[in-house]
Amino acid sequence: MVIIMLGAPGAGKGTQAERICAGYSLPHISTGDIFRANIKGGTELGKEAKSYMDRGELVPDELTVRILKDRVSQDDCASGYVLDGFPRTIPQAEALEAMLKEQGVSADHAIDVEVPDENIVRRMGGRRSCQNCGAIYHVEYAKPAKEGICDKCGGTLVIRDDDKDETVRNRLKVYHEQTQPLIDFYKGRGILKEVDGTQDPDKVFEDIRAILG
Numbered sequence: 001m002v003i004i005m006l007g008a009p010g011a012g013k014g015t016q017a018e019r020i021c022a023g024y025s026l027p028h029i030s031t032g033d034i035f036r037a038n039i040k041g042g043t044e045l046g047k048e049a050k051s052y053m054d055r056g057e058l059v060p061d062e063l064t065v066r067i068l069k070d071r072v073s074q075d076d077c078a079s080g081y082v083l084d085g086f087p088r089t090i091p092q093a094e095a096l097e098a099m100l101k102e103q104g105v106s107a108d109h110a111i112d113v114e115v116p117d118e119n120i121v122r123r124m125g126g127r128r129s130c131q132n133c134g135a136i137y138h139v140e141y142a143k144p145a146k147e148g149i150c151d152k153c154g155g156t157l158v159i160r161d162d163d164k165d166e167t168v169r170n171r172l173k174v175y176h177e178q179t180q181p182l183i184d185f186y187k188g189r190g191i192l193k194e195v196d197g198t199q200d201p202d203k204v205f206e207d208i209r210a211i212l213g
């Protein structure tokens, strides 16, 4: 099963992707996490990606598609995966579609987690991420058991460089211009499913479970 998570930055794609992956035993493929791991590791890819990410811009399609294909060609992705943060542009969606077609399959669901812009800015200010495993927390809405420490691995929780207010606003602008058109793209493919992302995370997941069956 191939599941695509759509939604604005901060809508809760990653939070829900973690739950889907745990519940349905699928790998969680986050292009943002792959870029951040490369930044941390000081790779060339990381250096290039960082220059875009720090400005709240998208990393160029060619580079992003290349790393995505590389990741999903690994063995753990053989029976499906959850895409979190990819595709983000029409050319990326077309590249994904062509790749899946070559394998004789197509994406099963594109789940759009809907949250208005006003809520987003508030959410992003409180987001904390585990420096070690990437798990997602929020200072009010998804607190770890011990402040600043990851429940899952004991890693340190940090504020992402691109979660500053001005960068968040630019990311939202980029979302509306380049990523939102994917909603119509997947509507056209007949696989778009919409969920109300302003609800409590448990309720959002319940709605997603009802979609996935």
Ligand code: ADP
Pocket: 008, 009, 010, 013, 014, 030, 031, 032, 033, 035, 052, 053, 054, 056, 057, 058, 059, 060, 064, 084, 085, 086, 087, 088, 092, 162, 171
């Ligand atoms: P969010 O959790 O806010 O949706 P991500 O972790 O998915 O953010 O992405 C962080 C940043 O990484 C993006 O703002 C963008 O610069 C870059 N990025 C991630 N995925 C993509 C993609 N599919 N195409 C282009 N850039 C991407």
Ligand code: ADP
Pocket: 007, 008, 009, 010, 011, 012, 013, 014, 015, 016, 123, 124, 126, 127, 128, 136, 137, 138, 139, 141, 142, 197, 198, 199, 200, 201, 204
């Ligand atoms: P995305 O991957 O779409 O950028 P995240 O899953 O990282 O979004 O969520 C952004 C922030 O909002 C995180 O701090 C997360 O803990 C919090 N969050 C996620 N879902 C909800 C929700 N339904 N209600 C309140 N806060 C949420």
Ligand code: ZN
Pocket: 130, 131, 132, 133, 134, 135, 150, 151, 152, 153, 154, 155
């Ligand atoms: Zn962790």
